[in-house]
Amino acid sequence: DSGVTQTPKHLITATGQRVTLRCSPRSGDLSVYWYQQSLDQGLQFLIQYYNGEERAKGNILERFSAQQFPDLHSELNLSSLELGDSALYFCASSAPGTGFSEQYFGPGTRLTVT
């Protein structure tokens, strides 16, 4: 158990809908990262937040957005969902004490868009 929690574990929804994925980082970690794992694209970095502020952006679609709250949990919002958004979404967290060298991943949320 990495200490990173994600909810829900599974999510099934229809095209055009909007969903919110939630992540709680390890205690003391200020940085949260979101990754998408799909069969065709592999594991891709989406976005990073540090202590509530966006720090880096990767291959994140405009239909997707994220935020990190004062209690450091983060939410990834996916809207106007398409079949191709079906994937495993991982959250990871890291601590400044390690120079952010260690990223610990949560168990993921499996999103199925039908």
Place this chain on the structure above:
Amino acid sequence: GEDVEQSLFLSVREGDSSVINCTYTDSSSTYLYWYKQEPGAGLQLLTYIFSNMDMKQDQRLTVLLNKKDKHLSLRIADTQTGDSAIYFCAERRAAGNKLTFGGGTRVLVKP
């Protein structure tokens, strides 16, 4: 991750050593990682190496880094059936904290 390459599959007998290889392209990579993913589970950080090191050993795991050839390997000694999983290598570049992953190597350990 097109910039990080791994072979797709490795089959090994229980008790033997496994060697998983990875190549990367960015010479500015600061840290290189190995993660393990079991079916239906998240990514488990196994080990990582700082780019100024050549080797790191952690119990049954040995990481070798050849910066000149941009080649990273993970050796698992005395491979067990519980080591069957997908192994991902990843790099962290000097600019930013994001990780760039390879496509993963599926390791199958046969009894």
